[in-house]
Amino acid sequence: QVQLVESGGGLVQPGGSLRLSCAVSGFTCSDYFMDWVRQAPGKGLEWVSRIATTNTYYADSVKGRFTISRDNAKNTLYLQMNSLNPEDTALYYCARVFNNYAYDYWGQGTQVTVSS
Numbered sequence: 001q002v003q004l005v006e007s008g009g010g011l012v013q014p015g016g017s018l019r020l021s022c023a024v025s026g027f028t029c030s031d032y033f034m035d036w037v038r039q040a041p042g043k044g045l046e047w048v049s050r051i052a053t054t055n056t057y058y059a060d061s062v063k064g065r066f067t068i069s070r071d072n073a074k075n076t077l078y079l080q081m082n083s084l085n086p087e088d089t090a091l092y093y094c095a096r097v098f099n100n101y102a103y104d105y106w107g108q109g110t111q112v113t114v115s116s
Contacts, residue, residue, distance in 0.1 A: 002026035002105050004094050009110030016084050016114070022077040022094030022107055030072045033097035036079045038090035038112075046090070049079060050097070061087070084114045 008020040020036070036048040049068040050057040056068050067080040077094050091109040098104035 002096075004096070004105055004107035006092065006094055006107040006110040009092060009112045011113045011115065012084055013116050014085050014114055017080070017082045018084065018112060020079040020081065020092055020094075020110055020112070022079075024075045024077065024094075027096070028072075029070060029075055029077055029096075033100070034070070034077050035095050035097055035103070036068060036077075036092060037095060037103075038088075038092045039109075040087075040090040043090075048092070051077065081112070084112075086114045088112060089114050 003025045005023045006020060008018060010018060012018055033050055033052050035050045037045050038048050039045050048059055048062055049066055051068045051070055058066060065081065065083045069078045089112060091111050093109045094107045095103040096105040
């Protein structure tokens with residue numbers, strides 16, 4: 001059974017940092033492209049980052065502040081988020097990429113709130 005379980009969200013002050021985790025079961029995450037996407041209140045889904053076999057990719061809005069990584073031994077995906085600002089407030093999801101532009105499995109999301 002495929003499961004993606006995000007954790008690590010919370011309330012942080014502007015300029016602060018958080019590390020999100022996505023624990024994967026039912027498949028080997030290093031065999032797939034994996035994305036982090038987010039949805040801010042009242043807005044649509046926004047792609048944040050992707051990790052491919054060896055390469056990583058970032059939205060312009062997070063480039064230089066966020067780092068995606070993967071621990072193959074733990075079958076876990078991470079998103080290190082630094083220099084957070086209120087515009088980063090959103091529900092963050094990890095997702096398995098399907099056909100490069102779609103997702104076939106999602107987690108339940110973890111809330112990140114950036115506020116003073």
